[in-house]
Amino acid sequence: MNEEQAKKRVNELRDLLNKANKAYYQDAQPFISDKEFDEYLAELERLENQYDLATPDSPTQRVGGEPSSDFETVSHPVQLLSLDNTYNEDELNDFDRRVRELLGHENFTYMVELKFDGAAIRLRYENGDLVLGATRGDGERGDDITRNIRTIRDIPLHLENEYPGVAEIRGEAYIERDAFVRLNEHREQQGLNAFANPRNSTAGSLKMQDPREVARRPIRFFSFDLITDNEAPITQYEKMELLQEYGLRVCQHYKRCEEIAAVHAQIDEWKELRHDLPYETDGVVVKVNEDKYREELGSTSKAPRWAIAYKFEAEQATTVVKDIRLQVGRLGKITPVADFKAVELAGTTVKHASLHNEDEIHRKDIRPGDRVVVEKAGEIIPQVVSVINPDRDDRSVPFEMPTHCPACNEELVKLGEDVDWRCINPECPPQIRQRIEHFASRDALDIEGLGEAVVDQLVTEGLIKTYADLYELKKEQLLPLERMAEKSAQNLIDAINSSKEQPLHRVIYALGIRFVGKTVARDLANGFQTMDALMDADEETIAEIDSIGPKIAESVVKFFDQEHNRQMVKTLREHGLNFEMEEQEQTSQKLEGKKLVLTGSLPSFTRKEATELIEKHGGKRTSSVSGNTDYLLKGDSPGSKYDRALELGIAIIEEKDFLNIIGEKV
Numbered sequence: 001m002n003e004e005q006a007k008k009r010v011n012e013l014r015d016l017l018n019k020a021n022k023a024y025y026q027d028a029q030p031f032i033s034d035k036e037f038d039e040y041l042a043e044l045e046r047l048e049n050q051y052d053l054a055t056p057d058s059p060t061q062r063v064g065g066e067p068s069s070d071f072e073t074v075s076h077p078v079q080l081l082s083l084d085n086t087y088n089e090d091e092l093n094d095f096d097r098r099v100r101e102l103l104g105h106e107n108f109t110y111m112v113e114l115k116f117d118g119a120a121i122r123l124r125y126e127n128g129d130l131v132l133g134a135t136r137g138d139g140e141r142g143d144d145i146t147r148n149i150r151t152i153r154d155i156p157l158h159l160e161n162e163y164p165g166v167a168e169i170r171g172e173a174y175i176e177r178d179a180f181v182r183l184n185e186h187r188e189q190q191g192l193n194a195f196a197n198p199r200n201s202t203a204g205s206l207k208m209q210d211p212r213e214v215a216r217r218p219i220r221f222f223s224f225d226l227i228t229d230n231e232a233p234i235t236q237y238e239k240m241e242l243l244q245e246y247g248l249r250v251c252q253h254y255k256r257c258e259e260i261a262a263v264h265a266q267i268d269e270w271k272e273l274r275h276d277l278p279y280e281t282d283g284v285v286v287k288v289n290e291d292k293y294r295e296e297l298g299s300t301s302k303a304p305r306w307a308i309a310y311k312f313e314a315e316q317a318t319t320v321v322k323d324i325r326l327q328v329g330r331l332g333k334i335t336p337v338a339d340f341k342a343v344e345l346a347g348t349t350v351k352h353a354s355l356h357n358e359d360e361i362h363r364k365d366i367r368p369g370d371r372v373v374v375e376k377a378g379e380i381i382p383q384v385v386s387v388i389n390p391d392r393d394d395r396s397v398p399f400e401m402p403t404h405c406p407a408c409n410e411e412l413v414k415l416g417e418d419v420d421w422r423c424i425n426p427e428c429p430p431q432i433r434q435r436i437e438h439f440a441s442r443d444a445l446d447i448e449g450l451g452e453a454v455v456d457q458l459v460t461e462g463l464i465k466t467y468a469d470l471y472e473l474k475k476e477q478l479l480p481l482e483r484m485a486e487k488s489a490q491n492l493i494d495a496i497n498s499s500k501e502q503p504l505h506r507v508i509y510a511l512g513i514r515f516v517g518k519t520v521a522r523d524l525a526n527g528f529q530t531m532d533a534l535m536d537a538d539e540e541t542i543a544e545i546d547s548i549g550p551k552i553a554e555s556v557v558k559f560f561d562q563e564h565n566r567q568m569v570k571t572l573r574e575h576g577l578n579f580e581m582e583e584q585e586q587t588s589q590k591l592e593g594k595k596l597v598l599t600g601s602l603p604s605f606t607r608k609e610a611t612e613l614i615e616k617h618g619g620k621r622t623s624s625v626s627g628n629t630d631y632l633l634k635g636d637s638p639g640s641k642y643d644r645a646l647e648l649g650i651a652i653i654e655e656k657d658f659l660n661i662i663g664e665k666v
């Protein structure tokens with residue numbers, strides 16, 4: 001590359017990166033993946049250095065983002081910087097070497113913290129009172145979002161203990177994965193657009209104009225930096241302790257490391273463990289621990305020289321949309337799905353993603369043939385983030401929603417304010433199949449051997465039309481089916497028969513009533529005690545049950561109003577399914593309010609059975625060990641959760657202790 005070409009490329013890259021910054025920070029609508037962004041940025045930096053082309057306004061020199069016009073702008077007395085980052089271990093060693101060379105000794109230590117994937121926030125406390133909450137913006141000026149910040153429960157309005165006169169605190173606002181999924185479900189039920197990922201939902205929530213709305217969003221906050229008018233130089237470690245003393249929430253997963261080898265070990269551990277955390281992390285941050293050495297090392301215009309972010313494999317990728325097809329749900333909801341050229345995304349191969357609904361496709365203007373950014377929202381669900389280069393000329397035509405069901409050709413309808421199209425034909429084959437699959441699923445009647453393939457054959461062969469027909473099946477009818485031998489046929493018949501023993505709440509759940517999930521089904525069973533009482537209840541009575549709103553009540557009544565549903569329920573009764581609450585469903589209070597974490601395999605229970613036992617006695621099973629954990633239930637070959645529990649002094653129990661506590665036998 002000659003100088004001329006380098007200049008051209010530098011301009012191209014700057015233009016692209018500036019656009020990407022705007023899309024990412026202002027519009028929360030990135031059009032390239034983080035990894036690609038970081039690669040382009042690294043390329044730009046290389047060229048600028050090699051050809052001496054750096055300018056102060058280059059994206060390599062500036063913190064991305066800008067204050068918005070919707071809020072008052074505040075200046076930050078001490079800049080909020082970005083972090084240099086790397087995806088690679090050698091570069092981490094380079095960082096370590098640089099620090100040692102610049103300081104000229106090795107008397108420093110490192111702090112390793114998780115890198116939370118949310119929004120950077122600055123807080124200011126004067127005489128212990130919260131006086132300001134602001135976004136990072138361009139690092140020098142951000143948005144004053146104090147009113148919104150005050151609604152976040154992890155952020156105290158007053159500091160505790162012996163706080164300094166002025167305290168500047170930095171941290172990350174974020175939304176937990178579960179809460180994110182619920183938030184999106186809630187939005188979808190209300191017909192609003194789903195957020196692409198927890199980070200976007202946090203950034204979006206913080207910029208809402210009505211603080212009451214913000215208060216309803218499950219925003220959490222971790223503090224990780226403290227600047228005070230107190231001169232004494234301290235360490236990051238001490239800062240974390242002080243923050244907690246002042247009443248701020250600090251993530252407990254921080255670790256002091258004497259040398260870079262220990263940092264690598266931490267990284268290896270978090271690469272795996274982070275998936276068990278309730279929130280998203282995109283890496284770890286490695287910081288020189290001591291303030292006095294930080295001062296010596298200083299910063300560039302963009303990032304401190306005393307810290308680096310080690311980023312984990314990006315959870316985004318790009319691929320090409322091959323086709324957009326319609327999927328018919330169990331309740332007739334039509335979901336457009338994009339089929340991709342297979343792409344690796346955070347450890348799995350992704351071939352398709354839900355596009356949610358017609359509006360969503362038009363908003364993102366996704367068309368077959370487009371190259372798109374995909375990512376995993378909440379590390380679970382693949383999603384199309386956006387189309388790359390939407391202005392190119394050779395695109396296919398915009399997506400047009402078909403008017404008829406792809407499976408049964410019934411005309412699609414929209415109910416009320418619903419954003420989704422539906423097929424309301426009760427005989428629509430995919431709906432029939434899915435209702436039966438749902439009926440037999442693990443959390444419903446748990447009929448082993450009745451998976452997708454078998455149900456498909458049973459329906460195609462005309463052996464069953466509804467789940468109630470299952471109980472009429474004879475072994476002889478099963479034998480001709482594919483991969484069905486004498487033994488498997490008998491097993492299936494036995495499994496269908498023993499499903500009659502399942503408790504009432506599972507039967508209610510199995511019916512497949514809209515909005516009636518596992519928890520609601522349990523509440524309905526507890527509230528009404530019998531199927532008959534539930535069937536005869538009106539909306540008002542149903543809505544009297546705590547936790548059940550008018551929407552669910554309406555849906556239950558509607559279900560039992562329909563003749564074909566009543567008929568099915570009648571058949572189920574004739575076959576002897578449980579229509580009354582059983583004694584043993586009553587829960588004990590022995591684990592009331594207790595949080596248990598499981599590790600390793602238990603001698604007599606599967607994880608699912610153990611979870612059910614815990615819940616039956618009023619406890620809750622959580623996935624990761626924290627200060628709030630009451631018991632760690634330890635089985636054979638326990639994982640790292642065991643070490644963590646030891647470290648935190650959590651009570652560790654084995655299966656026999658557990659059974660003692662709840663007063664049950666194997």
Ligand SMILES: NC(=O)c1ccc[n+]([C@@H]2O[C@H](COP(=O)([O-])OP(=O)(O)OC[C@H]3O[C@@H](n4cnc5c(N)ncnc54)[C@H](O)[C@@H]3O)[C@@H](O)[C@H]2O)c1
Pocket residue numbers: 020021023024025030031032033034035037038063064081082083085113114115116117119120121136171172224285309
């Ligand atoms: N896809 C795109 O188009 C696009 C565009 C712009 C930026 N980006 C992504 O964003 C990155 C740059 O964003 P950035 O400047 O906000 O940097 P960053 O998010 O990579 O790192 C800096 C931020 O990390 C946060 N952080 C989280 N945990 C922390 C901890 N324990 N200690 C200290 N800080 C912690 C801080 O809020 C800080 O502002 C890029 O590297 C890129 O991956 C992507």
Ligand SMILES: [Zn+2]
Pocket residue numbers: 328405406407408409410423424425428429
């Ligand atoms: Zn249909």
